[in-house]
């Protein structure tokens with residue numbers, strides 16, 4: 464029997480690849496794994512426990528209804544970061560403003576984490592896969608002080624690590640530190656993540672397109688032409704591609720990462736800047752896509768080069784197999 468590698472063993476073995484190999488980032492990744500296990504456990508209980516299932520009653524900063532699990536996940540990750548000692552501040556899709564941790568230990572943390580605690584949360588009540596997405600940066604403010612807005616508003620190219628946790632038919636944690644992409648599946652019986660998807664590569668081309676086709680009439684002509692191409696016999700496969708849209712970005716992305724495909728959410732009249740958030744969703748997934756050989760743009764520009772001006776900034780998002788994204792952009 465071949466030896467199983469736990470996430471912890473993998474992180475320790477790879478520590479030398481990190482740009483700042485002091486063990487801090489390793490500890491931070493382990494904190495994320497711990498929070499992911501807690502949230503995974505809560506997600507698995509969602510259908511059973513009345514007080515977890517259903518709306519919390521409040522709205523988040525985007526005006527969207529907050530589900531209880533959104534709040535549970537947000538708090539679990541914030542607690543892990545605040546107690547871990549490596550993080551001086553966070554920004555989360557669920558909170559209006561960023562949070563600078565106040566303790567002396569936290570002020571000495573060298574990292575900030577930006578995250579979407581529960582992406583696809585409108586799918587919770589219908590038992591569809593949801594996920595956590597995270598992005599890690601080195602702070603630019605001086606160590607020993609409070610985290611600042613500038614720490615949060617760095618371009619995606621500055622990410623030192625990014626990843627996601629998909630709470631699907633199994634729970635999988637996928638991450639990159641800029642040296643390829645690896646995936647770890649949670650064994651719930653013993654609460655351990657094991658390396659299950661080493662050195663993930665996104666196929667250069669694919670035959671799956673993921674788009675909310677209800678918005679089709681609002682797409683600009685180049686994109687409409689691309690969707691027609693996907694649905695025609697004129698593409699490289701000689702038959703229509705498969706349309707697959709879960710409505711949970713993490714789940715759609717994960718499938719396309721493995722099988723090859725493209726996810727598109729352009730700017731539309733109902734979401735004039737795009738629907739997805741640059742800092743919490745697009746940057747981390749763009750980093751992973753590129754590390755796996757894929758591509759991510761806003762339809763014109765590389766996502767990782769966009770300089771953010773606001774915490775909750777939204778952008779159009781084209782992500783997936785390189786050749787498909789290029790074609791969708793009309794290149």
Ligand code: AFP
Pocket residue numbers: 527581582583584585586675710711712713738739
């Ligand atoms: P929620 O977290 O509010 O469910 O939003 C999910 C999401 O950000 C992304 O995961 C989906 O792909 C996208 O929005 C779905 O948006 P539409 O419902 O407009 O297709």
